[in-house]
Amino acid sequence: MTKSYDFDVLVIGAGPGGYHAAIRAAQLGLKTACAERESVGGVCLNVGCIPTKALLHAGDIRAEARHASDFGLQLAEQRMDIAKLNGWKDGIVKKLTGGVSGLFKANKVTHLIGNASFVDDHTVQVGDKTYTAASIIIATGSEPARLPGLDVDQQGIVDSTGALVMPDPVPARMLCVGGGVIGFEFAHIYNNMGSQVKVIEFLPTIIPGADADAVKAFQKSMEKQGIKVAVQTKANRAEKKQDGIHVELENVKTGEKSVEVFDRVLVAVGRRPRTDGLNPEKAGVTVTERGFVPADSKQRTNVPHIYSIGDVASNPMLAHKAMKEGLVAAEVIAGKPAEQDAVAIPGVVYTNPELAWVGLTEQEAKDKGYEVKIGNFPFAASGRAMTLQQTDGFVKMVVEKDTDLVLGVHIVGPRASDILSEASLALEMGATATDIALTIHAHPTLGEAMLEGAESAHKQAIHIVNR
Amino acid sequence: GRTIVPAAPSVRRLAREMQVDIHAVHGTGIAGRISEEDVRRTAGTPSVA
Ligand SMILES: Cc1cc2nc3c(=O)[nH]c(=O)nc-3n(C[C@H](O)[C@H](O)[C@H](O)COP(=O)(O)OP(=O)(O)OC[C@H]3O[C@@H](n4cnc5c(N)ncnc54)[C@H](O)[C@@H]3O)c2cc1C
Numbered sequence: 001m002t003k004s005y006d007f008d009v010l011v012i013g014a015g016p017g018g019y020h021a022a023i024r025a026a027q028l029g030l031k032t033a034c035a036e037r038e039s040v041g042g043v044c045l046n047v048g049c050i051p052t053k054a055l056l057h058a059g060d061i062r063a064e065a066r067h068a069s070d071f072g073l074q075l076a077e078q079r080m081d082i083a084k085l086n087g088w089k090d091g092i093v094k095k096l097t098g099g100v101s102g103l104f105k106a107n108k109v110t111h112l113i114g115n116a117s118f119v120d121d122h123t124v125q126v127g128d129k130t131y132t133a134a135s136i137i138i139a140t141g142s143e144p145a146r147l148p149g150l151d152v153d154q155q156g157i158v159d160s161t162g163a164l165v166m167p168d169p170v171p172a173r174m175l176c177v178g179g180g181v182i183g184f185e186f187a188h189i190y191n192n193m194g195s196q197v198k199v200i201e202f203l204p205t206i207i208p209g210a211d212a213d214a215v216k217a218f219q220k221s222m223e224k225q226g227i228k229v230a231v232q233t234k235a236n237r238a239e240k241k242q243d244g245i246h247v248e249l250e251n252v253k254t255g256e257k258s259v260e261v262f263d264r265v266l267v268a269v270g271r272r273p274r275t276d277g278l279n280p281e282k283a284g285v286t287v288t289e290r291g292f293v294p295a296d297s298k299q300r301t302n303v304p305h306i307y308s309i310g311d312v313a314s315n316p317m318l319a320h321k322a323m324k325e326g327l328v329a330a331e332v333i334a335g336k337p338a339e340q341d342a343v344a345i346p347g348v349v350y351t352n353p354e355l356a357w358v359g360l361t362e363q364e365a366k367d368k369g370y371e372v373k374i375g376n377f378p379f380a381a382s383g384r385a386m387t388l389q390q391t392d393g394f395v396k397m398v399v400e401k402d403t404d405l406v407l408g409v410h411i412v413g414p415r416a417s418d419i420l421s422e423a424s425l426a427l428e429m430g431a432t433a434t435d436i437a438l439t440i441h442a443h444p445t446l447g448e449a450m451l452e453g454a455e456s457a458h459k460q461a462i463h464i465v466n467r
Numbered sequence: 468g469r470t471i472v473p474a475a476p477s478v479r480r481l482a483r484e485m486q487v488d489i490h491a492v493h494g495t496g497i498a499g500r501i502s503e504e505d506v507r508r509t510a511g512t513p514s515v516a
Contacts, residue, residue, distance in 0.1 A: 337480060337483035337484045338480075338483075339479075339483060341476075341479055343471055343472070359471075403473075403498040403499065404498060405471060405473060405498050407471065427471070428475065428476050429475045429476075430471065430472070430473030430474060430475065430498070430500050430501075432497065432498055
C-alpha cells in the first residue's frame with residue numbers, strides 16, 4: 001500500500017526559486033503547496049532585484065537629464081518628490097507580488113501562510129497546522145550578513161532593505177561597506193540622487209569574480225561619476241554623533257586608521273543562507289557549517305525526497321539561478337530528466353554603465369588550461385552608443401584558440417545585461433566566435449558590439465583598427 | 468580540463484532521457500559539437516539506419 005500525503009509537493013519559501021518550483025510542479029500535474037511567512041516573491045521582488053532596479057532607473061534619468069544640455073535640452077530645475085519616488089517603487093513591488101499570488105491561484109498552487117518547520121521528513125508544520133507531502137523543496141533563501149561594530153538600525157546604519165527607502169532629504173555623505181554587486185548598485189543610486197558616496201572593499205579588488213579588465217573599466221567609470229572607491233579597506237566601528245556617523249576605517253595593508261563622518265552607512269558585506277525556524281535536522285537534512293543546505297545537480301539533499309534550491313542551496317546567490325533550480329527540482333519530482341547543467345550563470349551589476357558577464361574570465365580560462373584569443377570592441381566605436389550618449393566600456397570575448405568556442409563574455413556598457421543574453425545562449429549552444437560573427441545583428445544596436453567583439457577575436461573587426 | 472560541453476541544452480536533455488553520459492559522446496560537428504544523432508548513436512539507437 002502506498003502512503004497518501006496531503007500534497008505531492010510542498011515548497012518552503014515563495015521567493016523566485018520557490019514560486020518557480022511550485023508553478024512548474026503544478027503545471028506537471030502535481031498537487032502542490034507553497035508555504036511563505038512573509039510576502040510572496042521573496043527577497044528579489046520585495047527587497048532585492050526589483051526595487052533596486054526601480055531606484056537605479058530613477059537615478060539614471062536624473063543623471064541623464066543633467067547631461068541633456070549637451071544636445072540642447074535645458075530641462076527645468078530638478079525637484080525631487082522623494083515620497084513619490086518611494087511610492088512608485090513600492091507600487092511596482094505590489095503589482096509583481098500580486099501577480100505571483102494570481103499565478104498561484106491560476107495554477108491551483110495552495111498558498112500556506114506562516115512559518116514552516118519540519119516535524120519529520122514528510123511532515124511540515126505551517127503556522128499551527130501540519131501537512132504531509134511526498135516531496136519537499138527547501139527554498140528559504142538568504143539574509144544580509146552582519147558586520148561586528150556596525151549595528152544596523154535601518155535609520156543611519158542600514159542593510160540593503162533599509163537602503164531601499166530613500167530618506168528625505170537624500171543623505172549628503174554616504175558610505176557603502178562592501179564593494180560587491182549590491183554595494184555598487186546602491187552607491188550608484190545614491191550618487192545619482194546627489195549624495196557624495198564612498199565605497200570601501202576589504203579585498204584588493206571590487207566585484208570579486210568578474211574579469212579583471214572589466215572591473216578596471218567599471219571602476220574607472222564609477223569614479224568618473226564621482227563615487228570614491230577604496231580597496232583593502234575595512235570599517236572597524238561606527239559611532240553616532242551630533243554631526244553624523246563617525247566610522248573608523250582601516251587600511252588593511254598598512255594598518256593605518258582614520259575616522260570619517262557620514263550621514264548614512266550601508267552594510268553590504270554579503271549574504272548568508274537562511275534556515276532559522278526551519279528545523280531541517282528533524283528531517284535528517286544536512287546543513288553545512290556556513291548554513292547552506294547543499295544539493296546535487298538534481299537539487300536533491302542528502303534525504304532523497306527533500307530538495308534544496310536557490311540562495312539557501314549554494315552560491316552564487318542570484319534570482320535566475322534560484323528560478324532555474326526551482327524548475328529542475330519540480331521536474332525531477334515529476335519524473336522528468338531535468339538537471340542543473342547550465343554551462344554558465346550570468347552575473348550583472350545594474351549600474352550605468354552596467355557590468356555583465358557570463359562564462360570564464362580570461363584568468364579562469366588560462367587557469368583551466370585553455371589557450372585563448374581575446375576579442376575586444378569598445379562602445380566608443382558604436383554608433384548606437386554615441387546616439388545614447390553612453391560610450392564607456394566594451395565587449396570582451398574570451399575564445400578558445402583552436403576550436404574558436406566562446407568561453408566567456410564580459411561587458412561594461414549601456415544595457416550590458418540585455419546584450420548578455422546572446423552571450424549566454426552562445427555558451428549554452430556551444431557557439432563559436434565565427435557563429436556570432438556570421439549572425440546578422442540589427443544596425444544600429446548595442447548588440448552589434450557582440451558581433452564586432454567576435455570579429456575582433458579574429459582580428460577582423462570593421463569599426464576599429466585591429467591589433 | 469574542459470568544462471564546456473559543446474552540446475545544446477536540448478541535446479543534453481535528450482542524452483539524459485536516453486541515459487547517455489554526455490561527456491562520453493563523441494561530437495562529430497564543428498569544434499566537436501555534439502548533435503542529437505551523436506547521442507542516439509552512442510545510445511545504440513540511431514534514428515536513421
Ligand atoms: C538588494 C538586492 C538586490 C538584488 N538584485 C538582484 C538582481 O538584480 N538579480 C539577481 O539575480 N539577484 C538579485 N538579488 C539576489 C536575489 O534577490 C536572490 O538571489 C533571490 O531572491 C533568491 O531567491 P530564493 O528563492 O532562493 O530566496 P528568497 O528570495 O530569499 O526567498 C525565500 C523566501 O522564503 C521565505 N521563508 C524563509 N524561511 C521560511 C520558513 N521557515 N517558512 C516559510 N517561509 C520562509 C522568506 O520569507 C522568503 O520570502 C538581489 C538581492 C538583494 C538583497
